[in-house]
Amino acid sequence: MRVLKYAILGLLYRQEYSGYDITSQFKQEIGQFWSAKHSQIYPELRKLVDEGLIEFRTQIQGEKLEKKMYTITDSGRQQLLTWAAQPESLPETEKDEFMLKMYFIHTLSLLEARTLFEDQLRQRRAKLADLQRRYEQLMPVFVSEENKATPSDRAHEHKNGDRLPLQFNNPHLGHYLVLSKALAREQSYVDWLERHVKLFS
Amino acid sequence: MRVLKYAILGLLYRQEYSGYDITSQFKQEIGQFWSAKHSQIYPELRKLVDEGLIEFRTQIQGEKLEKKMYTITDSGRQQLLTWAAQPESLPETEKDEFMLKMYFIHTLSLLEARTLFEDQLRQRRAKLADLQRRYEQLMPVFVSEENKATPSDRAHEHKNGDRLPLQFNNPHLGHYLVLSKALAREQSYVDWLERHVKLFS
DNA sequence: TGAAACATGTAATCAGTTACATGATTAC
């Protein structure tokens, strides 16, 4: 599979990044769906250079701190596109240790089960709230679908800045998709927990 | 973490299984949230025996086919309970290669993106339908919450067989929880895909 | 009698985490 390879190529498709920058990216929204530690990233970057899919130039930060700025090559771009357009079959398993514990609920006392379940609900609500905050921060980047290309837009174009409607050619579409999907995933988790929490009262 | 260790102990908590049986269990409902290949299971069983957490007896199937039936020990039971009652913090990342591709949507043409997205929708709908079928097969095992302990129940107790209300002490609760959660997860996935498929038309 | 399922293992490889290791820069 080598998904990390393609995750890195995908990040470098739009701009150059250092290994540290890539590590940072995986702490942002895309980290909801893919991530890696720096100890996996640096050797992978080395490998991609050896394979001719990326290149780097050394840049000096401050007095003497060297950082390597990586860019994608034509060959890398080509391999990225081949992977990205390829449909994959669904994974049989999406691992979730909490749900494994729920399958073994009969091993717990009512109090233990309630504690575990309520803790999960608390954590999932906190994560949901964080994602909602991020979502509300992102949305002003887009012009709403209803307002796009109406005559009145002409009159206050200056208000929109670089805002574009949420459609296929929007350069922020990927960002929006992962954030809205993460939000839907957590909302569904919280809803399910709330529907079942009464089992433990 | 050694989650597989606890997954196996959890399965053996209620009944004895062979390595092959455990492999089969991971192809059932619990496989939605945890699974392992036989090549990981057999060495793990060996390790658990060495650690004194499980034991086995050899049983002859037919003429000469030997299978090892494993049971959990007191020590194994104790370690299982310690793990099961312990709340865990949420994983930062729940990997999803399709969503990684969506983050890189700008690398694709409209047609490629639409093909990928519609393929995912098709696969997720098929999975959802399969889970719904399983859910409808499981539900008759339970007496509905509304009907439980009403005077009329006394009159036709014979109709219920071993059916019990869906509450904490129900021995099938774990099975119900994983199936309803898997269903909620896939329903949420399909809903999200349907909400966004128009972006590619 | 042949295919699918039952049954158990090992070897090689790949993916990913934790720990070890070092040093520079920035902002308070």
Place this chain on the structure above:
DNA sequence: GTAATCATGTAACTGATTACATGTTTCA
């Protein structure tokens, strides 16, 4: 000055998959 962050790497280990390897039983 000092703490947080920036910056890059390697080593050891753990977790997981793919491939290799073999043999039996059941059912059509």
